Amino acid sequence: MSQVNVADHRARRARLRERLGALDLDALLVTEPVNVRWCTGFTGSNGQLLLRATGEDLLITDARYDERAGAEAPDLPRALDRDPVGLAIRRMSPPFRVGFEAEHLTWQAGQRLRERVIDAGGAGVPTTGEVEELRTVKDEREIALLREACEITTSALGWLLDEQVQPGITEARLARLLEDRFLDLGAEGVAFDTIVASGPNAAIPHHAPSDRVLQRGDMLTIDCGARVGGYHADCTRTVGLGHVPDLLHDVHRLVQQAQAAGRSAAVAGATGGDVDAAARQVIDKAGFGQEFVHGTGHGVGLEIHEAPAVARRAAATLVAGMTLTVEPGVYLPGLGGVRIEDTVVVNADGPATPLTDLPRELRLL
């Protein structure tokens, strides 16, 4: 499936344009690279979208990216200018109101923009999360790319568990074998640095793969994802090497139940907080609430962490087509830990559909 689709990007800009009215804006200057990519298809590191209520949108980049912009966003007029704010000002007649991304522009750049816009007889208006909120609901092409990234991820992780995990190999070596496999299977890169945490290291949620050698009796947590067309997969499985302590068996079963409860709760109309509560309740009831030290998940797409939040008090309502992770975990310092994670798509009814379909039961290798 081609990643260049003018109609998709035009539809996204139309949805964003509808927000301009509510914000009483004549234009929005989109500067955050992922937001620019989502709105236009352009992937260069220097690109800004001037989205105008009139529909006269403009992609502003520089000479280095002229060709790429033409290939990736062929429908958009573009300008080569190192001063996008100046260009935006010149295109509009006072009094005008231009929004900027207040969570992305630096304080200095935001102040400078506001000063220049005021000097030109307009107003610079801080906005937050406008594109991010639209990005939460994925279209068919986005789901297809996420599905591909997730299939590469589970295929590579399945291979690693089948063929490579054994006592004597290091965490770092496993991470590298897995990441190489992603590329062999067609990924453009990794979604994030792979976590391979064995034995006591599995008690550290964000452990970086070390030279620790796997030993019989270890629990092993692997948290990984491939990236395809800019879209990020995110999947975690925890397995045992031979005989593992009964307590970890029990904890694995508990986390598996919590994770299933989270997936079931991730339905249109629920909130991210509801998903978190569903998973957390299972773990709390079993007396391990203090050992579940992070949120249950996060939105995932063009960024590995994006809206909506899936954590305590997360208030955003889920909508069909949103993609999230569901990843409860229990961490027992000194002993090990268990995390099980899927990337899922929210449905209108019923449990969310996992895109990372790999058995979740405790596997003993």
Place this chain on the structure above:
Amino acid sequence: MSQVNVADHRARRARLRERLGALDLDALLVTEPVNVRWCTGFTGSNGQLLLRATGEDLLITDARYDERAGAEAPDLPRALDRDPVGLAIRRMSPPFRVGFEAEHLTWQAGQRLRERVIDAGGAGVPTTGEVEELRTVKDEREIALLREACEITTSALGWLLDEQVQPGITEARLARLLEDRFLDLGAEGVAFDTIVASGPNAAIPHHAPSDRVLQRGDMLTIDCGARVGGYHADCTRTVGLGHVPDLLHDVHRLVQQAQAAGRSAAVAGATGGDVDAAARQVIDKAGFGQEFVHGTGHGVGLEIHEAPAVARRAAATLVAGMTLTVEPGVYLPGLGGVRIEDTVVVNADGPATPLTDLPRELRLL
């Protein structure tokens, strides 16, 4: 050489503390992760340094990173707090002046900080480039890490040119072989995504490695770097596959001369603009000025692009111990291009010392 050195980091903070007086600040809140790392040694993704005129510095992080902070910055008192601004405010008595990094905090975060500080009877003062300017001059340990990163880079690139570059292989495959070699040789990762640009693609300065198959008669530009202890190498060589057009031979010789002129001009007391002018003059005189479409280089260290600038009108004066790239290029759309780049250390006298020492003459493979 160990990467934990309390004395180095203490010396860096002492230099930064000297700036507080000139800025009339009681404290500076350092939030940019690379700046925090440089000041403290701490490498986690959530860490802020409250640097105080009194010397009562504080590293603020959260429970996830408590252990790492203790290991990496053992000399610094630390606090676990998700609200570093609130903590900073509680530690100081009004009226106080606390600086923030206006080029790094978002507009929204900067506004919020200023409001809260005013409410607490203080003043939030925007600062720009304070840590970045100190970072430009490297100490011995930093130069040693850069040297190691550069040696891995040239060793791997030399191997790639000797053993792997040949008609029939793709750009993407070469990039992967090279990056794997970096890891085999002890790099912690790549400094940036490797550029492998063959044939007409070599006319695109920031070309991403594609499935294009190398052909006899191609020019081939490889721009790459390994990362060691957080420090980034940056090196480019352009080679030919068999017989290449005379024009490209001439352009290669020209770029080589321009690059040597740039390295010679990179001496203490000159400006980044002088280095750019020295390289650019050679290319301008030969009539290819329009085809040299970027600056001559950039500072390099804990970031792949950092101060000082090495471009037209770059006014910062070079000092011994600064590390830069010198990388002129000429790009001929449709035909190909040539870029030659070294990472160099500025000396008190005489030409800069290249850390990436690999032959620069046109090599025909």
